[in-house]
Amino acid sequence: MNVIEVKNVWKMYGKLVANEDISMTVNEGEIVALLGPNGAGKTTLVKQIYGELSPNKGEIKILGKKPTDRQIKKLIGVIPQECEPYGDLTVWDNIYYMGRLKGVSKEVIKNRGEELLNRLDLLSKRNTLARDLSGGLKRRTLIAMALINDPKLLILDEPTTGLDPEARREVWEILIDMKREGRSMLLTTHYLDEAERLADRIYFLNRRIIVEGTPAEIKxxxxxxxxxxxxxxxxxxxxxxxxxxxxxxxxxxxxxxxxxxxxxxxxxxxxxxxx
Ligand SMILES: Nc1ncnc2c1ncn2[C@@H]1O[C@H](COP(=O)(O)OP(=O)(O)OP(=O)(O)O)[C@@H](O)[C@H]1O
Ligand SMILES: [Mg+2]
The missing domain is CATH 3.30.1490 (Dna Ligase; domain 1)
Known part of the structure; x- marks a missing residue:
């Protein structure tokens, strides 16, 4: 089954064509990477997939539904580009409120939140204000927030940009774990090594799709x-x-x-x- 299906999507900002006739899929259990230079239209495309923007033309299905379907936000986990946890809240409160926003019960948040703190090595930071965290810890907090509703599908816009090599690898390990649990993932990245390490399939994107395939096929x-x-x-x-x-x-x-x-x-x- 396709968890994401994009068919002939066009997105314009005024006269600027950001996405030109894009078709792509993410299959169940797959990690798919969108690679492209600055301004290639990656963020524009993922925003349409999680329903923050609408295409000018074409069709998108996510988990079999329209991206604007109210159920969708509760079923997926998203980390937008340049997103940070809310600085005036503690790590725990960020996770807690994100859970509530996604309609997760207090009881479930308590259990799952605890488990996520443990897994993401955030237990000692539970009561730290998010603004006092390092970049890597902020990113881990965002991952915990994205996972609080136990999503089948994760959409990550440049999950490791700005992190040092060690923190990047930590995020990779977490994402590989998520995949082992059967979660599907769409991520954007500028890093070829990241795409090669994580992705089952890659799309090279520069306004339109230029190349698609597994890393081995492309090579x-x-x-x-x-x-x-x-x-x-x-x-x-x-x-x-x-x-x-x-x-x-x-x-x-x-x-x-x-x-x-x-x-x-x-x-x-x-x-x-x-x-
Ligand atoms: N809200 C907007 N209004 C007008 N133009 C926009 C808007 N958002 C993006 N663009 C333009 O659309 C094009 C694609 O931008 P987008 O952010 O999707 O690229 P990207 O591949 O995510 O780039 P990066 O790797 O730098 O994050 C760029 O030329 C950008 O300037
Ligand atoms: Mg972007």
């Missing part, structure tokens, strides 16, 4: 060139296709190394060629 499809480093003289060659590669290697008679393009190089190549 296989676009990695049609090789870099050969000749260690005898330090020269670096770039060749296209296996035939060229073989020819070059036959002519080398010392130590050498063959390198395939990384997902990052493919991404840059694909995004550049798209315009």
């Amino acid at each position: 296989e499809k676009f990695a049609d060139w090789y870099e050969v480093i000749d260690y005898t003289n330090g020269k670096v060659y770039k060749v296209k296709g296996e035939e060229e590669l073989k020819k070059l290697i036959m002519n080398l008679n010392g130590k050498f190394e063959v390198r395939m393009p990384s997902l990052e190089e493919i991404y840059l190549q694909v995004i550049r060629n798209a315009d």
Whole structure:
């Protein structure tokens, strides 16, 4: 089943086309990453998926319903871009009030909230005002808030931007755990390593969808060139296709190394060629 289905969606801000004829899906249990440069239209697209904006054209279904359906907010967990927990409330109160907003009973919030504090390593911060937390702890608080209604689907707009490498990895571990529990996820990111680590499928987006596939598929499809480093003289060659590669290697008679393009190089190549 598709937990998210986007069909031929267009979104304009006045004359600016932010999303052009976008179709994409998230299947049950999948983590899907939207990758694209600043201004690519990622936030615009996810806002339409969780019902904060409406498309000018096209159709979106989330958990089989319209994004504006009142039930939807209670069933999903969202972390918008550049969102922070409410600074004047403690960690616990942020989680508690988010639960109440989503219609979760006090009893359930108490139990689940406790469990989330424990899991996200926030027990000692329970009574700290959110404004006194570090960026990583704020992000963990937001994750707890997004999970308080035990959502099947999470939508995360740049969940690790601004975090240090260790905090990023902590968030990854939490998200991988969420996936193991069968939750589906749509996330946006600028980080190729993040997409490669977390996502089952990736969409490269720059106003419109440019490429879709698993990280391995994308690599296989676009990695049609090789870099050969000749260690005898330090020269670096770039060749296209296996035939060229073989020819070059036959002519080398010392130590050498063959390198395939990384997902990052493919991404840059694909995004550049798209315009
Ligand atoms: N409320 C708005 N009014 C007018 N233009 C907007 C509005 N929101 C976004 N835009 C424009 O739409 C385009 C897409 O913006 P969007 O925020 O969706 O991109 P993004 O991929 O999320 O970028 P980033 O990676 O920087 O978060 C940009 O050109 C942006 O300036
Ligand atoms: Mg954005």
